[in-house]
Amino acid sequence: MIKISPYGKEISDEEMLSIFKTNGAHRESIFRRYEMNEVIEYTKGIGIDVGCGLNKIHSTAIGIDKRMSPSDFGYPFGAQIRADGDRLTWFAENSLDFVFSSHCLEHFADPLLALREWHRVLKPGGHLVLILPHKQRYPVVGSPGANGDHKRDFLPQDARDSLEKVGSFEILRTDTLVEKLKENRWATSEAGKYGHKTLNFSFEVVARKRS
Numbered sequence: 001m002i003k004i005s006p007y008g009k010e011i012s013d014e015e016m017l018s019i020f021k022t023n024g025a026h027r028e029s030i031f032r033r034y035e036m037n038e039v040i041e042y043t044k045g046i047g048i049d050v051g052c053g054l055n056k057i058h059s060t061a062i063g064i065d066k067r068m069s070p071s072d073f074g075y076p077f078g079a080q081i082r083a084d085g086d087r088l089t090w091f092a093e094n095s096l097d098f099v100f101s102s103h104c105l106e107h108f109a110d111p112l113l114a115l116r117e118w119h120r121v122l123k124p125g126g127h128l129v130l131i132l133p134h135k136q137r138y139p140v141v142g143s144p145g146a147n148g149d150h151k152r153d154f155l156p157q158d159a160r161d162s163l164e165k166v167g168s169f170e171i172l173r174t175d176t177l178v179e180k181l182k183e184n185r186w187a188t189s190e191a192g193k194y195g196h197k198t199l200n201f202s203f204e205v206v207a208r209k210r211s
Helices: 013-022 030-037 111-121 156-166 177-181
Strands: 047-050 062-065 096-102 122-133 169-174 202-209
Touching: 013 030, 030 096, 030 177, 047 111, 096 111, 111 122, 111 156, 122 156, 156 169, 156 202, 177 202
Parallel strands: 047 062, 047 096, 096 122
Antiparallel strands: 122 202, 169 202
16 A cells, blocks of 8 residues: 555555556656655655655655656646755745655765755754665665766765754664565566666665754
8 A cells, every 4th residue: 555645545556556657657666655655654744855756755745856847747746846956945944844855865966965955944843854775785876787867875874974964853763664665575576677686775764853
């Protein structure tokens, strides 16, 4: 089952696949939805999904992506704002309940610049939720099989260290996705589409802003 709301609403895999197909989101992955299932509870209230493309965590999140196409508009899980995620000047300081970003931070030339901006717009008590490829489980920058647009590799400790540099956070969760998803059939059945033996290479960091 796919969670499509932080308040408990779910739909079947088949329904999610139908939504993808109907709206032209053919490259989007059910496996990514299972990653989101594990952290969606931290995305309540008003918040943003940075780098969401056509697979926003839920329909009420504000989707932000610098790469948008006409199919994004009117699609319930697509981006609504075309922008670079490290410049969110239209959001006031301390204004959002959550910032979510999946497989995006590694594309920034300066991840700390993005994290500082995400910290700025979060309310005290708000959640920053990151999903990233694990350096020890995914091809590193410049190696065969790596994403050519990746600028930086991360271990869970690297992500935690980066958060310490940009503001005061309480770390709530980190690096549990691999264990939770290792038996998920989508981790192997869809891997070949992306040139991998497995899609089981992500970790998460969930942090609460202190001040």
